[in-house]
Amino acid sequence: MNAEIDSELNQWLEMLRSPDLSDRLVAVKNLQYLGDEEATNALLLALSDDSIAVQKIAISALWEIGNPVAIPALIECLGSADIDIRQEALSALNELVSPTDLQQLLDALHRDNVNIQLNILTLLRKIHDAQSLPDILPFFASKVPELRAAAVTTLSYLNQVEKCPQALALISDADVNVRRATALTLGHLTDPEIIFILCQTLKSDTDWQVRRNAAKSLTIHADSAAISALETAVSDEHWQVRKFALQALQKVPDERVLPALIRALADEYSDVRKEAAIALGNLSNPAAMNALQQSLDDPDKEVSIFSERAIQKIQKLLQNSPNA
Template structure:
């Protein structure tokens, strides 16, 4: 056996099948190398990423999901320029599974890449690695023409949780793309600054409900009671999804003064909203809300019933 594999007999034998003339046999070799969970398989899977058959390359990219580290990241980054879109997609997915911060060494040099698909994938891949060096390129990427790139750039900035990035996130919250604005508002949750809160409050007025929903949810993370009045106003939003988040945030902020406004929302024909209202009213335990809870203790929705009865128990009613 080749000396290269003398310490890894099983891996070496599996790797030999990567030279089989049959693509099917090479795919099986890739699968078995992945199943070994042995880091010694990484260089062989990296070699398979350059196989002549797209099916083998795709399987190798998927197989690398089970591994980590700079060598894995480098192989996946190389696959982002593959001629087959399915290989690129598989590599992009596997990149997001990396957890070792050292993997970022292979990704950082590509955060200014001109290839939009590659740039988007590299931003997504480095996000959870929390590499501070990614902040500058991510802020630059907020100016990219592709909304998908801007969304991933916001994600990188949000994960780094640096107060110095607030101006960039505030600008992103005014982006022309709905999903960029939504992601930017969610990213502001790490900060309890007045600037972050002001941006989130402004988000409650966004023309798109999914942006307002994100703002209503994230406001609870600021820890400021100054936003209570705006969240109370959001209880009248035309979209129940926004109202659910407003109710939840008011509960987290322990805004008991809003209980009397939340209680009538038990009458809405949306089980998810009734369920959330019941849970929050139980936490607030304001006696004036008891009639609304008692009315729904036999609600047809089991989750609503469960929360209502729990809330009544919290308030001493059996």
């Protein structure tokens, strides 16, 4: 560090110790503009300031500098009582942490601070390391529903974790947000019971977002064992459940659902009608031709486009048929 920079840093350090907030704000802003790694220690000092404004600027500056030495102090900020500080620190850490920081994150996960735990569970999604699993599993039984939901979501990000029996029970959790998160996570696991569990959830959960997420996961699995439940879901009271059930049926074309698909072409929501047209195109059954012809006049352009494509698929199939 040359003498000029050293003198400037000392000036801002002195102002950071001032009882006057305006002096401390000036100092931390200038340290931010300086943007030099040499300013890191001064900015770390500013993280302990009584002023939220000073802390937030310091976090932003450390984020810009990008020196990993700031990671432990930023982890402390994840436990702040101020939500803006927590969010800014989380954003900074999301850029700074790497797989080499895994143990540091896992150590912080065991701190007795819900805010730190929630944010560490989020950061672990960036690292994707299956070594995190033993540390995440205890949170499935946490008394804090937010932690249960965060933990089961993080599970879906871990590489090479295909089965997790401990997660399955969370689909019946009393907290709706936990069930929503679990329904999505089950799309990434391969436990033998999962298709049955997702089908039951799709048919019986009282929350439409849980049912929608179950349909999304069944789309990923693309298992013909889910056809009956998906057919029922095409008549669900909520349009988003109907939409994603149709997307799942696109992956497993089955003649049994033809009547349900044709009915969906007349749904009040254009998103549902479009998915029905795509599903009918994948099914390519000539019995759908009349309904698809009527959909060519649909007020929604996408519905008419996909209806035309479905008709073309059916016509091509008929042309190639030996009995044509």
